[in-house]
Amino acid sequence: MITVMGATSRIAESLIGRLTELGVPCRALSRRPDLVRAQPAPGSEIRYADAADSSSLRAAFRGAAQLFLTMTNGPAQLELEARAVDVAAEQGIGHVVKLSAPMAAPDSPVAVSRWHYAIEEALRATGMAATILRPYAFMQKLLLLAPGVAEHGVIVGSSGAAACNYIDCRDIGEVAAAALTRTEIAGGAYVLTGSQTYGYPRIAEMLGDLRGAPVRYVDLPPDEFRAHLIERSGLPNWLAAHITEIQQLTLTHPEHPTDTVAHILDRAPRTLESFLAENAVAFRARAVTR
Numbered sequence: 001m002i003t004v005m006g007a008t009s010r011i012a013e014s015l016i017g018r019l020t021e022l023g024v025p026c027r028a029l030s031r032r033p034d035l036v037r038a039q040p041a042p043g044s045e046i047r048y049a050d051a052a053d054s055s056s057l058r059a060a061f062r063g064a065a066q067l068f069l070t071m072t073n074g075p076a077q078l079e080l081e082a083r084a085v086d087v088a089a090e091q092g093i094g095h096v097v098k099l100s101a102p103m104a105a106p107d108s109p110v111a112v113s114r115w116h117y118a119i120e121e122a123l124r125a126t127g128m129a130a131t132i133l134r135p136y137a138f139m140q141k142l143l144l145l146a147p148g149v150a151e152h153g154v155i156v157g158s159s160g161a162a163a164c165n166y167i168d169c170r171d172i173g174e175v176a177a178a179a180l181t182r183t184e185i186a187g188g189a190y191v192l193t194g195s196q197t198y199g200y201p202r203i204a205e206m207l208g209d210l211r212g213a214p215v216r217y218v219d220l221p222p223d224e225f226r227a228h229l230i231e232r233s234g235l236p237n238w239l240a241a242h243i244t245e246i247q248q249l250t251l252t253h254p255e256h257p258t259d260t261v262a263h264i265l266d267r268a269p270r271t272l273e274s275f276l277a278e279n280a281v282a283f284r285a286r287a288v289t290r
């Protein structure tokens with residue numbers, strides 16, 4: 001049995017959808033099983049599990065052969081994922097597909113990447129087989145820009161015109177499904193990107209076309225950007241710091257696309273153009289109704 005954590009997430013939803021197409025049942029795990037939208041294949045189960053609660057993980061992992069491990073970013077991430085890894089090993093799971101991040105390393109300037117490195121090390125230490133997915137920025141996160149674009153025609157960032165990789169979460173889910181169902185893919189470490197990079201000035205142009213009115217990119221120095229995220233967008237300090245660190249990383253470590261998604265899925269990755277077009281309505285100013 002394949003167990004899938006974070007079953008309400010976009011990536012797990014796509015993963016479960018792909019398993020369903022293949023007729024492969026799974027055990028979809030969530031803290032909120034009633035909110036799981038994916039339709040798993042016959043023979044599947046949807047169950048409660050919380051990584052804060054070892055006994056729920058034990059019950060959820062019992063008898064399973066493989067695990068897809070994903071976790072919300074946050075100060076508790078390392079503890080939660082490390083617990084899931086320990087319980088998976090204890091329950092005899094043989095293969096874990098872990099959603100990680102690019103450049104996960106002990107000396108990464110991005111705190112979240114250091115957490116991912118520590119979790120990967122914990123996973124390696126158990127002796128379970130591991131597949132590591134290293135996606136770059138999720139296209140779906142660009143929807144967070146939608147209110148500023150729709151209402152003010154503005155994007156605020158701190159990465160200048162640096163070229164950034166984006167990937168559609170649905171492609172990540174399909175790669176995860178490949179790792180769980182194809183032995184030649186299992187066990188690798190994969191850097192996942194779309195097929196081209198985009199800088200914020202280019203994204204502003206693309207959104208301007210969709211919005212039917214110009215979108216301006218405002219570039220701030222890192223400290224001002226972090227303060228903007230805390231004071232204007234109401235983000236917690238750690239998240240504002242994380243976003244600022246990621247944006248600085250794009251300046252110090254130029255990003256290039258890989259052909260990994262095309263190689264594994266035997267088709268081109270979804271494009272940012274098509275993702276933004278699918279979501280155009282979110283970026284358009286709402287008509288005011290009285």
Ligand SMILES: NC(=O)c1ccc[n+]([C@@H]2O[C@H](COP(=O)([O-])OP(=O)(O)OC[C@H]3O[C@@H](n4cnc5c(N)ncnc54)[C@H](OP(=O)(O)O)[C@@H]3O)[C@@H](O)[C@H]2O)c1
Nearest residue numbers: 006007008009030031050051052071072101135136137138
């Ligand atoms: N955002 C990016 O651009 C990006 C880029 C590269 C890598 N990543 C990595 O991708 C990972 C996932 O990011 P995301 O944005 O997809 O995360 P997300 O949607 O915020 O969270 C993924 C899932 O984590 C599960 N979760 C949270 N707390 C849990 C707990 N206590 N026990 C069990 N499950 C729990 C939730 O599932 P339920 O609510 O269903 O329980 C949630 O659906 C992160 O670790 C991040 O570092 C993100």
